Amino acid sequence: MLAFIIRRVGQSLLVLLIVGLVAFSMFNFVGDPIDNMLGQERTAEDIARLREQLGLDRSFFVQYFRFLQEALQGNFGVSYRQGRPVTDILLERAPATLELAAVSGVLAILFGIALGVFTAIRRDGIWAHAIMSASLIGVSLPTFLIGILLIYVFSVELGWLPSFGRGDVVTVGGWKTGFLTESGLKALILPSITLGLYQMTLIMRLVRSEMLEVLRQDYIRFARARGLRDRAVNFRHALKNTMVPVITVIGLQLGAIIAFAIITETVFQWPGVGLLFINAIQFVDIPVMAAYLMLISVMFVGINLAVDILYFFIDPRLRADRTGGH
Amino acid sequence: MSRMICAATAALGVALAAPAAAEEFKWAVTTDPQTMDPHAVNSTPVLGFLNNTYEGLVRRGKDMSVEPALATGWEPIGEGEGWRFTLREGVTFHDGSSFDAEDVLFSYQRASSPESDTASWFAPVSEVKVIDAYTVDFMTTAPNPLFPSSIANWMIMDSGWAEANNATRPDKEAGNHATLNANGTGAFKVTTREPGLRTVLEPFEGWWGEAEHNITRAELTPIQNPATALAALLSGDVDFINPVPIQDVARLASNPDVKVVQGIEARVIMLGFPHEAEALKFSSDIDGENPFADVRVRQAVAHAINVPAILQTIMRGNAEPVNQLVSAAMSGYSEALGAAPAYDPEKARALLAEAGYADGFSFGLKCPNNRYLNDEAVCQAVTGMLAQVGIDATLEAMPVNNYWPELRADNFDMYLLGWSPGTFDAEHPIRFLVATPNEEKKLGSWNFGGFSNARIDTLLPMIQSEIDPAERQAMLDEVAQIMADEQAYVPLYVQPLVWGTRANIELTQRPDNFFILRWVTVS
Numbered sequence: 028m029l030a031f032i033i034r035r036v037g038q039s040l041l042v043l044l045i046v047g048l049v050a051f052s053m054f055n056f057v058g059d060p061i062d063n064m065l066g067q068e069r070t071a072e073d074i075a076r077l078r079e080q081l082g083l084d085r086s087f088f089v090q091y092f093r094f095l096q097e098a099l100q101g102n103f104g105v106s107y108r109q110g111r112p113v114t115d116i117l118l119e120r121a122p123a124t125l126e127l128a129a130v131s132g133v134l135a136i137l138f139g140i141a142l143g144v145f146t147a148i149r150r151d152g153i154w155a156h157a158i159m160s161a162s163l164i165g166v167s168l169p170t171f172l173i174g175i176l177l178i179y180v181f182s183v184e185l186g187w188l189p190s191f192g193r194g195d196v197v198t199v200g201g202w203k204t205g206f207l208t209e210s211g212l213k214a215l216i217l218p219s220i221t222l223g224l225y226q227m228t229l230i231m232r233l234v235r236s237e238m239l240e241v242l243r244q245d246y247i248r249f250a251r252a253r254g255l256r257d258r259a260v261n262f263r264h265a266l267k268n269t270m271v272p273v274i275t276v277i278g279l280q281l282g283a284i285i286a287f288a289i290i291t292e293t294v295f296q297w298p299g300v301g302l303l304f305i306n307a308i309q310f311v312d313i314p315v316m317a318a319y320l321m322l323i324s325v326m327f328v329g330i331n332l333a334v335d336i337l338y339f340f341i342d343p344r345l346r347a348d349r350t351g352g353h
Numbered sequence: 354m355s356r357m358i359c360a361a362t363a364a365l366g367v368a369l370a371a372p373a374a375a376e377e378f379k380w381a382v383t384t385d386p387q388t389m390d391p392h393a394v395n396s397t398p399v400l401g402f403l404n405n406t407y408e409g410l411v412r413r414g415k416d417m418s419v420e421p422a423l424a425t426g427w428e429p430i431g432e433g434e435g436w437r438f439t440l441r442e443g444v445t446f447h448d449g450s451s452f453d454a455e456d457v458l459f460s461y462q463r464a465s466s467p468e469s470d471t472a473s474w475f476a477p478v479s480e481v482k483v484i485d486a487y488t489v490d491f492m493t494t495a496p497n498p499l500f501p502s503s504i505a506n507w508m509i510m511d512s513g514w515a516e517a518n519n520a521t522r523p524d525k526e527a528g529n530h531a532t533l534n535a536n537g538t539g540a541f542k543v544t545t546r547e548p549g550l551r552t553v554l555e556p557f558e559g560w561w562g563e564a565e566h567n568i569t570r571a572e573l574t575p576i577q578n579p580a581t582a583l584a585a586l587l588s589g590d591v592d593f594i595n596p597v598p599i600q601d602v603a604r605l606a607s608n609p610d611v612k613v614v615q616g617i618e619a620r621v622i623m624l625g626f627p628h629e630a631e632a633l634k635f636s637s638d639i640d641g642e643n644p645f646a647d648v649r650v651r652q653a654v655a656h657a658i659n660v661p662a663i664l665q666t667i668m669r670g671n672a673e674p675v676n677q678l679v680s681a682a683m684s685g686y687s688e689a690l691g692a693a694p695a696y697d698p699e700k701a702r703a704l705l706a707e708a709g710y711a712d713g714f715s716f717g718l719k720c721p722n723n724r725y726l727n728d729e730a731v732c733q734a735v736t737g738m739l740a741q742v743g744i745d746a747t748l749e750a751m752p753v754n755n756y757w758p759e760l761r762a763d764n765f766d767m768y769l770l771g772w773s774p775g776t777f778d779a780e781h782p783i784r785f786l787v788a789t790p791n792e793e794k795k796l797g798s799w800n801f802g803g804f805s806n807a808r809i810d811t812l813l814p815m816i817q818s819e820i821d822p823a824e825r826q827a828m829l830d831e832v833a834q835i836m837a838d839e840q841a842y843v844p845l846y847v848q849p850l851v852w853g854t855r856a857n858i859e860l861t862q863r864p865d866n867f868f869i870l871r872w873v874t875v876s
Contacts (some may be wrong), residue, residue: 059758
């Protein structure tokens with residue numbers, strides 16, 4: 028088992044290294060950061076000096092190696108754009124993204140499961156059909172369009188909710204939270220719906236199909252035959268048995284919510300790490316791009332690693348596989 | 354009605370949250386000023402923003418004319434050996450320390466240091482002498498009539514504050530105290546600075562000037578997505594946005610809650626040629642020769658492009674054609690120069706035939722797609738118009754971050770360029786775009802095509818040092834005429850400036866695209 032974990036950790040590290048290498052090889056295509064750092068009256072000399080100072084005159088292998096060396100010591104360099112340590116900037120921006128992701132995730136899970144159960148139980152009802160049709164919108168409309176639509180309806184036309192930003196924030200132990208102010212909570216509504224809609228429809232459709240599957244099982248029929256009440260059958264027996272695959276998917280989608288926040292954050296000017304990344308691309312802020320990509324890949328690799336290790340405990344067949352069973 | 358109630362509740366909410374914020378003003382721009390250091394980055398977003406909080410010896414008024422700021426007066430020394438500035442007394446910085454000649458000397462040393470992005474402004478200066486606490490002499494290597502106006506964006510920093518905070522030199526790469534904090538003498542002080550998120554300004558009680566504005570608090574938020582910025586303006590979440598996308602102008606103009614403020618920016622958009630190249634790089638039918646080296650081919654290009662049509666369709670009538678590298682609002686603009694080559698495809702074909710390209714040729718046109726207003730669309734139109742006279746451009750449009758490196762590497766057969774003269778004078782583009790490239794003399798650093806004309810190279814230093822305005826203008830006219838005769842560039846149009854505000858805001862728009870907060874009133 029230890030060997031299995033070591034192997035998995037080793038594979039994860041390899042994935043991280045490759046992600047970093049690919050990222051660095053692509054930075055060449057994003058453009059030249061120099062022109063964003065110098066004004067129009069710069070000379071060729073200024074350009075050459077700054078290029079050398081930033082190490083941009085080296086190949087991307089050398090740049091990547093330097094980045095790794097520094098990153099191992101917890102130093103992600105200084106943002107070209109802001110002239111501040113990248114670690115500080117990321118820490119400053121992280122709460123906004125994490126709060127948005129948390130609210131979106133909770134919304135997606137609550138509504139996803141509730142609507143999934145509803146549409147499964149009332150599968151022929153008119154409301155169930157309406158919800159299923161509407162869910163197609165959630166799956167097929169691109170996120171930025173949903174965001175813009177929500178802004179136009181609820182901010183521009185109705186004037187109920189703010190069109191951008193995070194509202195007022197309160198600092199609690201170094202963490203800037205928007206949960207404690209009225210404007211902060213209001214500002215969360217539209218972006219979290221935008222970000223959570225896709226996950227919600229995904230969970231809803233998954234719960235529904237799993238539920239329909241389970242409701243056909245013999246033990247459900249048997250439970251009904253025993254004269255159990257509908258509520259007990261649906262929730263105690265059926266829903267419980269649909270939860271295993273649903274929880275797996277939710278776990279894996281957690282990372283996706285944080286990563287997909289880029290688009291939502293751009294549409295709503297939400298001051299999180301996703302917006303930071305988009306701006307970094309615009310200004311070829313290589314240290315910020317590199318740190319963000321590494322952070323996201325560490326997160327994904329970490330989640331996958333955790334899932335793998337959990338499976339190892341849950342599923343004995345994996346263990347048999349490791350010892351070369353069949 | 355319900356909307357009014359909502360607005361009223363929202364207003365009440367704001368009033369309850371911050372009772373002092375009677376005239377709060379919020380605005381959104383595409384690009385956040387990346388630093389609060391007035392000497393670190395020479396760019397419009399930074400200098401435009403910092404003009405609200407720092408001040409120079411002189412400043413530009415609503416009509417771009419130079420007026421006294423921290424200097425009350427200035428006069429030439431002797432026969433053009435330099436300029437003497439008399440400083441304003443009783444001025445204090447935001448932190449309370451007083452302003453005097455030492456701060457001017459320090460700011461000169463800081464802004465002209467190699468670490469600074471503004472060093473080129475001081476290239477003509479040989480020495481700065483402090484005569485007394487309120488008199489400073491700027492000695493120049495040659496007579497320099499335009500020196501006072503060329504330093505309108507040079508801002509004065511307190512020497513004591515910079516020393517106490519280890520910020521005596523700008524630091525673009527690693528940043529320092531002055532990157533995140535500002536301590537100027539201007540009408541507004543920075544109270545909160547969160548890079549990329551928001552910057553809050555409040556009026557400086559101790560400002561020497563008379564306040565024209567009625568703002569008690571101002572907040573700048575960068576919003577990169579144009580649709581979001583527009584929604585923020587329409588919903589009243591912000592009072593002002595810059596820019597408004599050209600395609601939304603008509604829609605905004607019909608909305609009674611908002612206003613569109615339009616003007617002409619100082620930026621001229623032009624096409625450039627590879628004058629120096631031996632051969633075209635992206636041609637499929639011509640090998641080993643460069644048709645654009647022939648002035649007749651360059652003239653043919655000018656005659657082939659229907660500028661009024663481009664402005665009517667792509668710019669929706671919001672821009673003006675131009676015949677030289679500066680707009681008519683700049684000093685030194687050549688009135689004497691004749692009109693730009695008229696749209697005349699017949700003549701263009703004749704010129705091509707005369708030059709030996711009756712069957713046309715193919716070449717590569719490079720264009721940015723996120724630098725100037727509708728830049729890629731303009732290039733597409735140009736491509737179509739050139740095809741009409743038989744020359745086939747293969748358009749390659751790319752983000753500006755990739756664009757400049759391409760131009761520096763000479764990877765073009767023709768390119769699009771916009772130029773806004775930092776000094777608001779016709780000499781500026783000659784120095785950067787027309788003079789023969791010379792790294793040592795810091796000339797022609799944006800002359801990617803390597804255009805070279807001995808007469809212009811001789812005239813440039815004479816223009817720079819000529820004190821008599823009529824003599825100077827005569828030389829500028831001569832340069833403009835040579836440029837037109839040689840068709841060194843094809844100037845197309847002056848880029849429009851489109852701002853959007855709520856209906857209750859009064860402000861002043863300047864062609865340098867600086868947003869000056871002290872001219873804003875909220876009613």
